[in-house]
Amino acid sequence: MSSQPFITSGSKQKEQRPCAKMAAALRLAVAVSCALVLASACHGLEVGYYKKTCPRVEQIVRAEVKKFVYKNAGMGAGLIRLLFHDCFVQGCDGSVLLDPTPANPKPEKLSPPNFPSLRGFEAIDAAKDAVEAACPGKVSCADIIAFAARDAVYFLSRLHVKIDMPAGRLDGRASDATEALDNLPPPTSNLTELAGVFAAKGLGVEDMVVLSGAHTVGRAHCSSFVSDRLSAGEGSDIDGGFARSLRKRCAAADRIAGDEPTVNQDVVTPNAFDNRYYKDVLARMVLFTSDAALLTSPETAKMVRDSANIRGWWEDKFKKAFVKIGKHGEIRKNCRVVNHGYPHGHY
16 A cells, blocks of 8 residues: 555645645736736737737728828838837837826926927827727737838838838836937947947847938938037048038028928938938938948948948848837827826736
C-alpha cells in the first residue's frame, strides 16, 4: 500500500484553494499591468485589427483625410508630423490631442515644439466623429492618428506610397508639456544628439535618416531656423543663395497682422511626398541644422545619396520605419478630453 495519505474530495478542494487564489491573483496582476502600459506591450498591433468591431474604419478615416488634404496639402504634412510628435512622447497614445483643463493647464499640444505650429487637429476630430457615428467607442484616437498620417502620405505621394498600418493602440490619459520638450528632437540637433533621441525610441540610424525624409512636405516658421542657420558666416553648411532667399522671405512677414513668416521645407516640390528632400540635403538647401547634420558622417551621408539617387530605395525604407515608429491607452469618445468614470483608462 502506498504511504501517501488518502485524500478525500473535500480535503483536496481545500488544498487547491490556495492555488486557485494564487492563479486568480496572477490573472488580476496581468490585467492591471495591461491597463497600465501601452497597448503594443500588452497585445501586439495587427493589420486589420478592427475587421470585426469596426470593419470600415480605415475607409472612413481615409475619406475624411482626403477632403482635408485635397483642400490644403499643408494639412497632410501636419498629420504626418502629428504622428511623429505623438509617438515620440509616451508612445503612440493620442496624448498630443488632449486640450488643456483646469487640472492640466499645460498638455503636450501647448509645449513649444507643438504650439502653435502643430496642425491636423481638425482633421482628426472630423475622422473621429465619422468613426464614432459608425462604431461608437471602438476605435482609439491613437489609431486614428496613425491611419490619418498613413493616408496623408498616400495622398501626398500621389497614391504611390501605400502602407499597411497595424492598429490596436489605446489612448493615454496623461499629457504633459514638459514631456514634449524632453522627448522631441529640436531642429538645432547635431547628428549625435539626433541619433540619441531616435535610439531612445528603439529606432536606428537608418530609421532616423529615412524618417527625416518626411521634411519633404510642410512649412517651417522662420523662428525655428533663422538664429541658428542664417547667422552663420563663411564655411556654413547652407548654400549661400538659399540663405539669401530665406533671409528675404523671413523678413517679408506681415507684421501688421502679427503673423510669423513660414517657408516651404522643400522649395521645388513642396506638396509632393517624394525623395526631393535628400537632393536638397546634398545641395545644402535645407532649413534645419538637424537636416544638414545627415551629411556629417560617412554612414548617414551614403544613406542620403542612396535616398536621392536610387529609385524606390527611400520609399521602401520609409514604409517600414513609418510602421515601426507607430508601434511605440482608453479609447476616447472625444479626442480632446479623457473619459470620465473609467479609472483604468479604457472602455
